[in-house]
Amino acid sequence: MKIAVLSGIHSNLEALVACISHARSQGAEQFVFLGDLLGYGADPQACLDIIAPMVSDGALAVMGNHDEAVLGGMCENLVFIARDVIYWTREQLQQSGRDFIQSLPMVAKMGGSFYVHASAASPERWTYIDSAVTAAKCIEASESHLTFVGHVHHQTLYYTSVGGAVQIFTPVPGVSIPVSPHRQWLAIAGSVGQQRDGSPAAAYLLHDQQRESLTFFRIPYDYLSAARKIRAAGLPERLALRLETGN
Amino acid sequence: MDLTNLHQGIEVDGFRVGEKIHEGGMALLYLVERDGGEFPMLMKVPRLEFGSHPSCYVGFEVEQMILGVLSGSHVPRWVTKGSLEDTPYLVMEYVEGKSLREYIDMAPLTADEAARLVAALAIAVHDLHLQDVIHLDIKPTNVLYRPDGCAVLVDFGLARHGHFPDLVEEEFQKPVGTSAYISPEQVMGIRDNPRSDLFALGVILYQLCTGRLPFGEPSTLSGFRRRLFLDPIPPRILVPELPEWMQEIILHCLEIQADQRYATAAQVAFDLKHPDHVPLTGRARRLKRAGLPTIVRRWWRSLRSRSGMNAAPTMHLAQASQILVAFYPGSGQESLLQAILEVVRRTIGTDANCRIICVTVIESDISTEQETGHELVNSLYTQRLVEMHHWAAELKLPFHRLRFHVLEGVNAAAALVEYARQHHVDQIIMGARGSSALRRILGSVSARVVSEAPCTVTVVRPPPSSAAIYKNLYSGRNKENSHD
Numbered sequence: 001m002k003i004a005v006l007s008g009i010h011s012n013l014e015a016l017v018a019c020i021s022h023a024r025s026q027g028a029e030q031f032v033f034l035g036d037l038l039g040y041g042a043d044p045q046a047c048l049d050i051i052a053p054m055v056s057d058g059a060l061a062v063m064g065n066h067d068e069a070v071l072g073g074m075c076e077n078l079v080f081i082a083r084d085v086i087y088w089t090r091e092q093l094q095q096s097g098r099d100f101i102q103s104l105p106m107v108a109k110m111g112g113s114f115y116v117h118a119s120a121a122s123p124e125r126w127t128y129i130d131s132a133v134t135a136a137k138c139i140e141a142s143e144s145h146l147t148f149v150g151h152v153h154h155q156t157l158y159y160t161s162v163g164g165a166v167q168i169f170t171p172v173p174g175v176s177i178p179v180s181p182h183r184q185w186l187a188i189a190g191s192v193g194q195q196r197d198g199s200p201a202a203a204y205l206l207h208d209q210q211r212e213s214l215t216f217f218r219i220p221y222d223y224l225s226a227a228r229k230i231r232a233a234g235l236p237e238r239l240a241l242r243l244e245t246g247n
Numbered sequence: 248m249d250l251t252n253l254h255q256g257i258e259v260d261g262f263r264v265g266e267k268i269h270e271g272g273m274a275l276l277y278l279v280e281r282d283g284g285e286f287p288m289l290m291k292v293p294r295l296e297f298g299s300h301p302s303c304y305v306g307f308e309v310e311q312m313i314l315g316v317l318s319g320s321h322v323p324r325w326v327t328k329g330s331l332e333d334t335p336y337l338v339m340e341y342v343e344g345k346s347l348r349e350y351i352d353m354a355p356l357t358a359d360e361a362a363r364l365v366a367a368l369a370i371a372v373h374d375l376h377l378q379d380v381i382h383l384d385i386k387p388t389n390v391l392y393r394p395d396g397c398a399v400l401v402d403f404g405l406a407r408h409g410h411f412p413d414l415v416e417e418e419f420q421k422p423v424g425t426s427a428y429i430s431p432e433q434v435m436g437i438r439d440n441p442r443s444d445l446f447a448l449g450v451i452l453y454q455l456c457t458g459r460l461p462f463g464e465p466s467t468l469s470g471f472r473r474r475l476f477l478d479p480i481p482p483r484i485l486v487p488e489l490p491e492w493m494q495e496i497i498l499h500c501l502e503i504q505a506d507q508r509y510a511t512a513a514q515v516a517f518d519l520k521h522p523d524h525v526p527l528t529g530r531a532r533r534l535k536r537a538g539l540p541t542i543v544r545r546w547w548r549s550l551r552s553r554s555g556m557n558a559a560p561t562m563h564l565a566q567a568s569q570i571l572v573a574f575y576p577g578s579g580q581e582s583l584l585q586a587i588l589e590v591v592r593r594t595i596g597t598d599a600n601c602r603i604i605c606v607t608v609i610e611s612d613i614s615t616e617q618e619t620g621h622e623l624v625n626s627l628y629t630q631r632l633v634e635m636h637h638w639a640a641e642l643k644l645p646f647h648r649l650r651f652h653v654l655e656g657v658n659a660a661a662a663l664v665e666y667a668r669q670h671h672v673d674q675i676i677m678g679a680r681g682s683s684a685l686r687r688i689l690g691s692v693s694a695r696v697v698s699e700a701p702c703t704v705t706v707v708r709p710p711p712s713s714a715a716i717y718k719n720l721y722s723g724r725n726k727e728n729s730h731d
Binding site for chain 1: 304305308311312315316335410411412414559
């Protein structure tokens, strides 16, 4: 079975639709949403209207820090610009949307894979996996052959060596990378709805269970429309610009 | 299940186990069959028992990763891998044929025989590089020849895929490879340069031609490192009757600095197939090893330098294409020849290591039975070569990046397409026949080449009235500049 793993949708409807349809064209039969469905973008309810029915049909979804923030609290741990959008998002959501977010688990497991938004080592602390050290802690805690995380917006692949040390690898988009069952792998799926590496293309990954491979994709989408909606909603200009420049 | 001690006739996951054909320190090989199997198969079982070398484990994993994505006739066909976690194995095509090892045992061979064997091997290596994989352990036991002469590379345990994590590099701090064949940069721990495989081709050629290994088989790190500054004894000292072109090719492959070697395996194959086109340099006539000052300089450099390619093999190849320029020199179409020159110049500008092969076709239907006809073909042949050299001089390329060929054939398009296929040409640049009346009567050579060639084809037309257009172009450019 092919499983599409999408993280950091961030209320970006155009990017979400582009990634889902690309994944379907690649033969994806199962979808996993790795959290941060909301925040930053102008289409929170529209995104949940797509994701929630998929989840009730068997797709998996876990909670991200932006989703948790939408549920309440002062969001002190978020930067100002993100906080403003969270307050705005709270007003946009219908009760059904809020209930859906409320129901999200922190982690999910399926077929030997472990799914979490930030790190399998204390998921509720929203630790960033940005080094071999943090990756090693996550791999150790997940105890799984494959661990999928989001939170960090750059697509990265970590893996254990025979000696146990964790190595880092930057995948090339579109190349199917065999993930040998003899070691542990930690894949950062990148972000569907907000890029920070200079390319505006949306990011997700496809896990082919049968061929034991991961393919990291970058998908072009209509980011100009997504940015226009951010401006029309009166959200910070910086967020619209970020979609246009990927930075 | 213990797969390291299987008896004949036993069945593993639907494969009937046959004869055990190899039992080495790293792996065991069994012949296997299964119902409906289209070709003979081999089961490779790694030695993973307690105490076995960690490289057995990693090598097995790497081979499984890489062989699974390779295709074509130069690698064994992939069948499957073990379904069970505790009984790992690979099943692949069993390549029936002679191993290069058997030819090595007969060395020294004649230069022509060695050239034939290594040209086939170089084509296999080029095919591998085109699939983004560097073998990094090319040696006689890892090369097999199918009955039709096609070379097959086996054992990908130390290979590197340009877009996969390098599991080998992470695991070993010291150089990995076979001591006799490993390249200087591999000794330095660099595993991302496709030209490392070309160094191994040089070692194999040297061994086939002289019966000796250029660097011996050292077992210590300092022994490995010696090839970073000491060059081998020139092969013509050992075998004086060895042709100069062969020494040129061998020493070109064995250059210490990777960027001094051939740019691609396709270039090595080309030169081995056309020895009389190989330009001879100081390498060909060298009859002694480098002197002490050179050795000291190389030794000093070896302590400091550590530069990898940092690029996938296909990106390297994209910078080193073989470009076939096909035209009819002397056909009087000066403006067309000039236009082709411009296109070739632009290509050279973006492609730092490309090789330009100038080709023209002369029609061989001139009756060669008569003495005069034969002489006519010969003088035409020379005339064409002279004209092409004259044309190419304008490119101001070093001679090792230029080759010239006059083909004979009744059908120019078919001859060009076949030549491009045989020589792994990446792009054909050719002129369109100028006169539309001629095109109507004779058909368009370029149209046929475009539709049948295995590569990119660029068809060049001269500007309608070149003088006027150039004039406009330059005055236009000046205007643009004045706006700046």
